[in-house]
Amino acid sequence: MTNSIKSSTDNTQMNDSIQQKSTVTITEKVTKSLKKRHRKEKRFKIVGLLAVLFGFMLVLTLITDITAKAIPAFHQHWVKIDVDYKSAWLNIDDTAAATQLTNQMQTANYRKVLRNSIYQMFSTGAEKKLTRQDKRQLTKLFSTNAEFTIKDKLIAKPNYINKKIELWVKLDDDVDSYLKEDFPLGEAGLRVSKKQAEWIAKLSTEQRIDSRFNLSFFTASDSREPELAGIKGALTGTLLTMFVTLLLSFPLGVAGAIYLEEFAPKNRWTDIIEININNLAAVPSIVFGLLGLAVIINMFELPRSAPLVGGIVLTLMTLPTIIIASRAAIKAVPPSLREAALGLGASKMQVTFSHVLPQAMPGIITGGIIGIAQALGETAPLLMIGMVAFIVDVPTSILDSATVLPVQIFLWADSPERAFLAKTSAAILVLLTLLLVINITATVLRSKFEKK
Missing domain, CATH: 1.20.5 (Single alpha-helices involved in coiled-coils or other helix-helix interfaces)
Structure with missing residues (x-):
């Protein structure tokens, strides 16, 4: 044991x-x-x-x-020249009546005034005689807009006739690029010859050259001359196009998402619609441009290059994105919220618009901003409807011919002039700034709805 x-x-x-x-x-x-x-x-x-x-x-x-x-695109070089408004050079009769004199000043020969004034400045001292080639190279130093600056000054001050005044005008883009690259004054460089470099050095020594903020970049439209080109027309066209896109795509996209998620019966036809919406989100953007060209322009005969047509095309492109994002936001609303509202006697419509939609609004706004951001950077569909055209005038309505910033950037990037490189980069910065402003606005709105 x-x-x-x-x-x-x-x-x-x-x-x-x-x-x-x-x-x-x-x-x-x-x-x-x-x-x-x-x-x-x-x-x-x-x-x-x-x-x-x-x-x-x-x-x-x-x-x-x-x-x-x-x-470099945000500053530009100007030069001070001595303009002699001789009536003989202007081809006007300075003894005529005031009304006739005003009419003559509108059609006066300002190009001759510009050239002769420049020749006078450089025909002194050792450079007493200018050859024909010298005159041609000397004229190329100044912007083609210089004669219009001279004209505007005389029209504003008619008493300058037969007087010599000092006037600031823009330099040519090649000279402007030469000065921005900090080449040794008097030495040839870029597209500036040795003789031209010596003239530039003389003007700089006499303190006749000044670098100023390039305000015309924001106040002027497109131009063949880089020193005159600006983004005002393209920026206005972008804002008008985005206005049409937002006005059409956001209400339609949200309405489509609400119907599909809250009211549509779950059957084969609804499944087909959902599949097509998902497939449309992956369609190349240029296809929508072809659709706009074939249907919106050719069938409905709307004007080419108009922000209205561009907005409609971009609406077709962004609708699938907005619908998908909005449906996801609506689906994320807790079912208990719907059940509680229905249990208190609310109708389906009241539940959707008074309870579900406010809760889903932050996500819906996010989807809308994603769609607008996508549309803001699109170029291919707008090329197909003619918004690639060279347009100088600033559009004043959604039916005027216009271009947009992405297309403007595309055109400038393809230009051979060196000065357009800086303009292209500056336009990209403006486009990014515009996108940043849109996103900040969306963030503020989203935060406001989330607090509510």
Whole structure:
């Protein structure tokens, strides 16, 4: 009996020892496993952080490069010349009556005044005689807009006839680029000859050249001459086109999402509509341009290059994006909210517009901004409807001919003139700024609806 009790006690102790060893082994394994998972989690966090930093660095590098190339577009060189408004050069009769004199000043020969005034300035001292080639190279130093500046000044001050005044005019884009590149004065460079460089050095020494903020970049429209080109026409066309797009796409997209998610019966036809909407979101944008050309312009005979047509085409392109995002936002609203409202006696319409829609509005606004941002940067569909045309006039309505900033950037990037490189980068900055303003506005609106 004693031996049996002793044997049982020994077995119990042995089992306890085995159990303790087993427990220690499992604890060690769990501890090692936890350490391993923590190391993996730490590595994943580090990799994620590096990925974010790398992406941020790429964006920062891109914006820095664009900004560095755009800076020259925001300042421009002007030159002060002595303009002699001789009536003989103007081909006007300074003894005529005031009304006749005003009419004559509208058609006077200002190009002759400009050239002869320039020749006078450089026909003194050692450079007493200018050859025909010298005169041709000398005239190329000044912008083609100089004669219009001379004209505007005389029309504003008719008493300048037969007087010599000092007037600031723009330099040619080649000279402007030459000065911005900081070439040694008097040395040939870019498209400036040795003789022209010497004339530029003389003007600089006499303090006749000044660098000013290029306000005309924002107040002028497109031009064949880089020193005269601006973004006002393209920016106005962009705003009008985006206005039409937002006015059409957002209400239609939200209405379509509400119907499909809240009211449409779940059957085969609804499934077909959903599949087509998802497929339309992946259709190349140029296809919508072809659709606009074939249907909107040819069938409905709407004007080409108009913001109205561009807005309709971009609406067709952005509708699938807005519908998909809006449906996701509506679907995310808790079903208990609908059930509670229905239980209190609200109708389906009241539940949708008084409870579901306000809750889904932040997500709907996000989807709308994604669609508008997509439309803001599109070029291909607008090329197909003629918004690539060279348009100087600033559009005043959605039916006027216009172009948009992405197309303007495309045209300038394809131009051979060096000065258009800076203009292209500056226009990209303006486009990015416009996109940033839209996103900030959307963020403010989204925060306002979330608080409500």
